[in-house]
Amino acid sequence: MVPNSVVFVPDGLDKLMHVSAVLAKPKSVGRPEYQEIAGKYPTPELSREWAANPAAVVAELKNLGLSRKSVILVDIGGYFAPSLNEIAELFDGKILGVMEGTENGVQKYEANLSFSRPVITVARSPLKLPEDHLVASSVVFSIEAVLRGQAEILQIRTAAVIGYGRVGRSVAGILRSRGINTVVHDSDPIKLAEAAARGFQANIRLDQAIGHASLVVCATGNKSLDLRGFGMLQSGCVVASVTSADDEFDLGCLSRGYDRTEIDKDFIRYEENRGSGRHFFLIADGNAANFIHGAVIGPAIQLIEGEKLYAIKKLIEGEVPIAKKQIAELDEKYRREVAEIWIEHFL
Structure with a gap:
């Protein structure tokens, strides 16, 4: 939960797909941004123990009214890396895939690389360098x-x-x-x-x-x-x-x-x-x-947030392959498009 969350979640994610819940990192639930997000979306408690328990995750998905629906998991830290296959198997809807935003999260997914669902990341993108x-x-x-x-x-x-x-x-x-x-x-x-x-x-x-x-x-x-x-x-x-x-x-x-x-x-x-x-x-x-x-870094954050939206869009459209040797990333042409839009808007 950072200041950008209160903009990115409702004005970015929720316009691309329906945000059913926001799971805040445990150490950030005391921040004012959490209170603002919690006033708009369900905020189930997040822990690594819960995320690694497929039955508990699926039960929460059903509790959120997502049975027989298509779901994307937007991860920040590899929370679902140990349990993704089992979640997809137990869930009566369809897990379209995972978008992972951090390097340490990518490393957790790379430790497996035998997933039944697509995983895409922005963690190693040049747009994340700033x-x-x-x-x-x-x-x-x-x-x-x-x-x-x-x-x-x-x-x-x-x-x-x-x-x-x-x-x-x-x-x-x-x-x-x-x-x-x-x-x-x-x-x-x-x-x-x-x-x-x-x-x-x-x-x-x-x-x-x-x-x-x-x-x-x-x-x-x-x-x-x-x-x-x-x-x-x-x-x-x-x-x-x-x-x-x-x-x-x-x-x-x-x-x-x-x-x-x-x-x-x-x-x-x-x-x-x-x-x-x-x-x-x-x-x-x-x-x-x-x-x-406050973890505020200015407009540069929108570069990678834009790429996150594009990556999620590719998951929605079924255009992300299931990883065999490495986690999927966006092609350069999509990153160029994000950069061009950012330049036009901010510069």
Whole structure:
């Protein structure tokens, strides 16, 4: 639930197809945008456990009055990747397919690639590059704002960026441009080689990357830090994420070894409970740092929202093939059309 949701859902999605429900990411249900959306559409509770349970999902579809109807699942984070085939089999209507909007979601669907229904994504589109860079900019902005609220400046810290994907790459570049010594870690050797070629200190091992960093920004979408990883942090380190806490961290493990103190609603202290005094701080309690300030990135968001609408239209028209080797994407000619419309409207 971000400011753009209150425009995109009713004025975009609902004009293309009937929106039967909006399932908000759990950590965003307290936002004002959620209240506005909930006043217009049903908002069933979303969790990964529920989404992975085909019977529970089908029961909700029927509860929404969708029996014997055609349905598209618009996913943000790979929620239905474990259960899509079973949902399609149990449902008495027709699942036309899934449109996935995020890279970490695509990775979850790619882990299977034996789906009985089409899956299409916009996550790797060139039209998403401006959004990725602006998200990274807003993440760094929010980290700095939180630190200033604690009477600190960003430049006194050394940084490690975990995950050198499209957002992580931009975060690393922005931090370096601000004069902050920044190292990079990624499990993918291709991405790590690119980071090194761009002049970053690139570490193969996670402990090498974060062991001396006083600011760690995680951008993997795939549980970058667990109990062992949190144990590698130096005392006083500040940790931030570019995505949801349930995707980026194993926070449940912290209850076994750390005491939690809320210094500020967006600045949480975790201290080892064995008397060592060692501690670290988690910005926004592990959720996307830029959500602190509304996750607003301006008109560039409409580029990728336009491509999402086109991708959904292709699902409606039955023009998306079932994935065999990779998740489907729009052809360049459709992306050009979206870009041309955006230029005409915004420029």
